[in-house]
Amino acid sequence: MRVSVALFTADLRVYDNPVLQAALRDAERVVPLFVVDTGIRRAGFAVPNRAAFLADSLADLDAALRARGGRLVVRVGDVVEETCRVAAQTGAAAVHIAGGVSRYAARREDRLRVALAGDRRELRVHDTSLTAVPPGVLRPAGKDHFAVFTPYFRRWESFPVRGVLPAPDAVRVPDVRSAGLPRTESLASGATSAGPMSPGLPAGGESEARRRLRSWLSGPLAAYDDQHDDLAADATSRLSPYLHFGCLSVTELLHRARAQDNPGARAFVRQLAWRDFHHQVLAARPDAADHDYRTRHDRWRRATRDIEAWQDGRTGYPVVDAALRQLRHEGWMPGRARLLAASFLTKTLYVDWRVGARHFLDLLVDGDVANNQLNWQWVAGTGTDTRPNRILNPLVQARRFDPHGEYVRRWLPELRHLDATTVHRVPRLDEATRAGLDYPPPIVDLAEAAERFRERRGAG
The missing domain is CATH 1.10.579.10 (DNA Cyclobutane Dipyrimidine Photolyase, subunit A, domain 3)
Structure with a gap:
């Protein structure tokens, strides 16, 4: 019996998920794995607001997998160690993961590849899970990325984006130990954020993302070009948290917005291109996360x-x-x-x-x-x-x-x-x-x- 691992990171969904679909094609049984990564906490990203949204999203993902005969397998610890441990325990030949663009994601991928190879297993990275156009695919002559949005957007518009993948009908999971679904308190443990969780947070998860998507496409999108800067109108999609956690696929969102072909949809598509643009910049220049991309030699005030x-x-x-x-x-x-x-x-x-x-x-x-x-x-x-x-x-x-x-x-x-x-x-x-x-x-x-x-x- 062939087994593969689908390692969820920022793609917490079953609809249009290249990682999950590839893992299912690859094997008879799949381990849908999420590791509560202690490295993320040390890096300072485990803050209360995102912890609450993540807890919602993981619970919703588990429910979606259970509806298909599977479940979410949760481990806590170092993501590389825990992933390799699960792969060894289940005899998985390959681990599938979405390609990221941050320094942390790149190091995680490198460590996973080396660790799995040492155990004669394979890491398969899917670069069309988190962005519509993979970072690094579009390049100006003689350079490794676009530094100006407008020429990037012209190329991006004509790029043949992959089609939308269906949600799987069934997910068969091998017998493997799992921790319980994490709660907000445990996910935010050691948070560096000052202050309590925001009282007006949206609910997380793919179910809520798809509800909001249907609402957005049914009317407000058409007026986006006229109203998106109107602060009082609250006329933006509010889908960005769901894109960040991958509860909603940017590729599906792009296809469905383009299908409307009106001024609002075209303006919204341009914003999706900005998202891809920033991802390709960071992929090429990971130091831009905390260093000036173009220094002005500022002597900032300590005020x-x-x-x-x-x-x-x-x-x-x-x-x-x-x-x-x-x-x-x-x-x-x-x-x-x-x-x-x-x-x-x-x-x-x-x-x-x-x-x-x-x-x-x-x-x-x-x-x-x-x-x-x-x-x-x-x-x-x-x-x-x-x-x-x-x-x-x-x-x-x-x-x-x-x-x-x-x-x-x-x-x-x-x-x-x-x-x-x-x-x-x-x-x-x-x-x-x-x-x-x-x-x-x-x-x-x-x-x-x-x-x-x-x-x-x-x-x-």
């Missing part, structure tokens, strides 16, 4: 009080504060809010992008190294942005993307009694007028901050 005010949503600029408070409450925020928050920290306060990226990773349910770190670098001007010195003015941005002040009032209860005009004027109110508000004065003058940034970036 502890300003950083704390930004983290707490008490900067005195309502749209920035609303974004940071939404992040703390939901573990999520829309793309436009992320841009505003990041620009304010890196350009207005002139604080190192790594400080903001770490805060986001401490709270974001969709905290993804490729997307988070490289988006932060894009905003900071140390990444792939072709206009590295642009500054987003929070007052202008608020009037443009929250014209009626609804988003601000939703997240700043102390300002709910103000009308739209007054909400946007709060940073410019005099001290006497502000006295009745339980809201701080601006921690920085925008004109002075812009001049400071130009001087320091220029000096760098």
